[in-house]
Amino acid sequence: LIDSAIAARYDSRTTDIPQVPNIITREFLFDYLVVGAGFSGSVIAERLASQSGKKVLVVDKRNHIGGNAYDHYDDHGVLVHKYGPHIFHTNSHHVFEYLSLFTQWRQYEHRVLASVDGQLVPIPINLDTINKLYGMNLNSFEVADFFKSVAEPRDIIRTSEDVVISKVGQELYEKFFRNYTRKQWGLDPSELDKSVIARIPTRTNRDNRYFTDSYQAMPLHGFTRMFEKMLSHPNIKVMLNTDYREIQKAIPCREMVYTGPVDEFFDYRFGKLPYRSLNFKHETHHVPVFQPAPVVNYPNEHLYTRVTEFKYLTGQEHNKTSIVYEFPTAEGDPYYPIPRPENQEIYKHYRDLAESTFGVYFVGRLATYKYLNMDHCVAQALATYKQIAVKATANS
Numbered sequence: 430l431i432d433s434a435i436a437a438r439y440d441s442r443t444t445d446i447p448q449v450p451n452i453i454t455r456e457f458l459f460d461y462l463v464v465g466a467g468f469s470g471s472v473i474a475e476r477l478a479s480q481s482g483k484k485v486l487v488v489d490k491r492n493h494i495g496g497n498a499y500d501h502y503d504d505h506g507v508l509v510h511k512y513g514p515h516i517f518h519t520n521s522h523h524v525f526e527y528l529s530l531f532t533q534w535r536q537y538e539h540r541v542l543a544s545v546d547g548q549l550v551p552i553p554i555n556l557d558t559i560n561k562l563y564g565m566n567l568n569s570f571e572v573a574d575f576f577k578s579v580a581e582p583r584d585i586i587r588t589s590e591d592v593v594i595s596k597v598g599q600e601l602y603e604k605f606f607r608n609y610t611r612k613q614w615g616l617d618p619s620e621l622d623k624s625v626i627a628r629i630p631t632r633t634n635r636d637n638r639y640f641t642d643s644y645q646a647m648p649l650h651g652f653t654r655m656f657e658k659m660l661s662h663p664n665i666k667v668m669l670n671t672d673y674r675e676i677q678k679a680i681p682c683r684e685m686v687y688t689g690p691v692d693e694f695f696d697y698r699f700g701k702l703p704y705r706s707l708n709f710k711h712e713t714h715h716v717p718v719f720q721p722a723p724v725v726n727y728p729n730e731h732l733y734t735r736v737t738e739f740k741y742l743t744g745q746e747h748n749k750t751s752i753v754y755e756f757p758t759a760e761g762d763p764y765y766p767i768p769r770p771e772n773q774e775i776y777k778h779y780r781d782l783a784e785s786t787f788g789v790y791f792v793g794r795l796a797t798y799k800y801l802n803m804d805h806c807v808a809q810a811l812a813t814y815k816q817i818a819v820k821a822t823a824n825s
């Protein structure tokens with residue numbers, strides 16, 4: 430009797446039978462799980478949410494967003510970069526335009542001095558560097574001849590040593606590059622791909638800017654504020670202090686974007702990929718200015734490579750000033766992929782595996798094992814988003 434009464438009730442309400450949660454077919458709570466809230470992860474999450482209407486869960490094992498570009502106000506109220514100096518520069522109009530959706534900018538051209546032979550001289554090496562270092566008064570033509578006279582041309586430019594020696598010879602190589610590189614990488618420049626030191630040009634003019642890109646600017650209110658805006662879309666949820674492996678099974682997502690170290694993702698099955706790390710020593714000084722340049726490099730002295738004074742970068746006015754020393758180390762958080770052929774060989778195995786791993790996109794400096802600047806990460810993430818969007822359109 431009871432059964433038939435229930436049946437009758439349901440018969441009369443076939444259209445509005447209460448829905449019980451579907452526990453048989455597994456539903457996806459999110460379309461995408463994005464691992465890492467740095468540049469790479471945040472750009473993809475933002476595009477997926479705002480342009481494709483996807484629901485995105487961003488997880489980061491750190492207690493903040495922004496990845497290595499994270500900045501914050503320290504205990505003295507000075508805006509600092511937790512993971513060392515991050516200076517934005519790009520030649521890509523597209524990248525600059527995209528980031529401008531989330532921040533205003535402060536024009537900033539970066540300048541660096543190197544401590545060599547008891548003097549502070551401009552690096553990249555330029556006309557003034559040579560004149561100051563050797564007490565000369567050369568002009569641009571004469572310094573070009575000077576470089577020619579000391580350069581030791583090499584048939585094949587393969588390593589970072591080749592790059593410098595072939596342009597400026599042994600002595601300047603020793604003064605500016607050899608020891609800095611040994612400290613920074615734990616390797617001699619002859620053991621590193623040419624691309625590493627090729628980042629630093631040599632100039633015959635007086636241009637003392639570290640970069641010559643067409644766009645050079647810092648986010649007006651800092652990187653973290655920019656990331657907050659990127660991730661503020663209602664389709665994006667952010668979960669911090671969480672390794673993705675803790676929640677991967679509990680929170681089903683249709684596809685994944687992974688921006689952590691690629692070897693870790695695959696449980697190091699082809700061996701560990703070497704990454705270089707840094708220890709940062711932050712200090713605040715009760716003076717308005719600490720040093721005469723935003724960054725001072727120490728190629729030949731100290732265990733640290735460089736000292737950065739943040740107020741130059743951020744333009745903040747404050748009666749105190751905060752600085753950071755960078756001490757390179759092999760252990761610790763992976764900050765730099767190490768560009769050399771044997772590491773590239775290992776990476777190729779991971780890359781092939783990554784390419785055949787269905788439903789996971791590998792993006793960024795750690796996941797593609799490339800010495801990428803921030804703007805490169807943005808460009809790579811935008812390109813990956815495009816791929817995802819094209820695939821989605823083709824499948825619909």
Ligand code: FAD
Nearest residue numbers: 465467468469489490496497513516673689793794802803
């Ligand atoms: P990351 O910023 O490393 O983000 C990856 C995120 O993934 C991290 O937050 C990490 O916690 C998270 N993650 C990893 N594994 C897991 C996991 N299992 N679960 C959850 N989360 C995980 N570039 C410039 O353009 N200009 C500069 O001046 C500059 N200076 C630099 C100075 C230093 C000292 C360093 C180290 C880098 C510098 N860079 C600079 C490079 C810049 O930091 C990178 O290009 C960029 O930040 C990389 O972004 P990403 O998102 O790929 O990686």
Ligand code: UDP
Nearest residue numbers: 543552605606609610613625626628629726
């Ligand atoms: N480098 C050097 N002396 C310097 C500056 C740079 O030998 O005074 C070399 C060093 O190998 C360094 C590389 O050039 O790692 C790239 O320098 P960059 O300042 O671009 O390094 P990053 O800011 O990425 O740490």
